[in-house]
Amino acid sequence: MAFTPPIERLDAILARHDIVMATLNAGPDPESFVALSRELAELEPIVDAIRGFRAAEENLAGIEALVSDPATDSEMRNLAEEELPQAEEERDLAAQSLRLLLLPKDAADEKSAILEIRAGTGGDEAALFAGDLFRMYSRYAELKGWTVEVISQSEGTVGGFREIIAEIRGRGVFARLKFESGAHRVQRVPATEASGRIHTSAATVAVLPEAEEVDVEINEADLRIDTMRSGGAGGQHVNKTESAVRITHIPTGIVVLVQDERSQHKNRARAFALLRARLFDAERTAKDAARAADRKSQVGSGDRSERIRTYNFPQGRVTDHRINLTLYKLEEVLAGPGLDELVDALVTEHQAALLAEDEAA
Known part of the structure; x- marks a missing residue:
């Protein structure tokens, strides 16, 4: 039996779409315009799917009526019977969508x-791998039309990063990247390895939804804000002005440090954005234990200690351990385009689990 959504729910969605359209056409204030435009963008794919589903249902009902009507002549009935399986399939596909x-x-x-990548076990090789991961996500973001801006970075001694934190801006970024959180492992022969022995190194990835001020309320009394001279190598400017900003959120113990910009004001703004994201993510996890358990059963908890993927250079393969998927296209994945196949598989697994829960309910 094909899925049949409640008529009342579909009618309510269509009615809300009409209200949003009418309100936008009336010229609301700027703040309302932004919120309603965002809601409209979310509603339109659903409205299109509802209309497609209802059109497919009407087509199927018309064909079924021709088949069952005694007054239908034999030639027309034969044509209708031939079209019936395709009409049923189109209706079922529309219902599933x-x-x-x-x-x-x-x-x-x-x-x-907010994307955070940190080198794990493996020393210099781990830092180089962290750099490879950052380039992979940066290229993927570019393909999607997103923008990437580094918030803070600590470079490795021979390249790569001991730690890098960046903001990836665009619509639906978190939906595509949220399953990347966890421990990523690489197996390859380092350039410095004369004997050709394969080394295993790791880096951890955390993807946090960017939080706006309305998402998280931060009490200034809960903060300790320190300014200091920027550390790191090079330049006449370094260590001469106190541009680095460290914010400690006393109730949770969360600490953020941003020192990449020469302007203390810019570093302060970035530090607050990073703090909001971490508090927002912690709040979401704490408030929604069911969501956390749900993610663990589907594609992992997002815990940075949980190994989620292995990149094996000698065999040219990438394996995602959560869904037992192996792709022999390592270079394509690291270049960006191949990552889509992994992300699609993770999203599909997530949807399948939600569908199973929906059916069980």
Whole structure:
């Protein structure tokens, strides 16, 4: 039996779409315009799917009526019977597409994201691998039309990064990258390895939804804000002005340090953005234990200690351990385009689990 969504729910979505359209056409204030435009962008794919589903249902009903009507002549009935299987298939496909769009959504899916990558075990090789991961995500972002801006970075001694934190801005960034959180492992022969022995190194990735001021309320009394001279190598400017900003959120113990910009004002703004993202993510996880358990059962908890993927250079393969998917296209994945196949598989697994829960309910 094909999925049949409640008529009342579909009518309510169409009615809300009409209200949003009418309000936007009336010229609301700028703040309302932004919020309604965002809501309209979320509603339109669902509205299109509802209309497609209802058109497919009407087509199927018309063909079924011709088949069952005694007054239909034999030639017309034969034609209708031939068209019936295709009409049923089109109706079922439209119903399934609509069902996926009606599944509960993570409220943060449409947000931009904060990407944090840190070198793990493996010394210099781990830092180089962290650099490879950052380039992979940067290229992927470029292909998607997103923008990447580094918030802070600490370079490795022979290249790569001991740590790099960046903001990836664009619509739906978090929805595509949220399953990247966890431990990534690389197996390859380092350039410095004379004997050709394969080394295993690791880097951890965390993807946090970017939080706006309305998402997280920060009490200034809960903060300790320190300014200091920027550390690091090079330049006449370094260590001469106190441009680096460190913010400690006393109730949670979360500490952020930003020192990349010469302007203390810019570093302060970036530090607050990073603090909001970390508090928002912690709040979401704490408030929604069911979501955390749900993610763990589907594609991992996002815990940075959990190994989620291995990049094996000698065999040219990438394996995602959560969904047992192996792709023999390592270079394509690291170049950006191949990452889409992994992300699509993770999203599909996530949707399948949500559908199973929906059916069980």
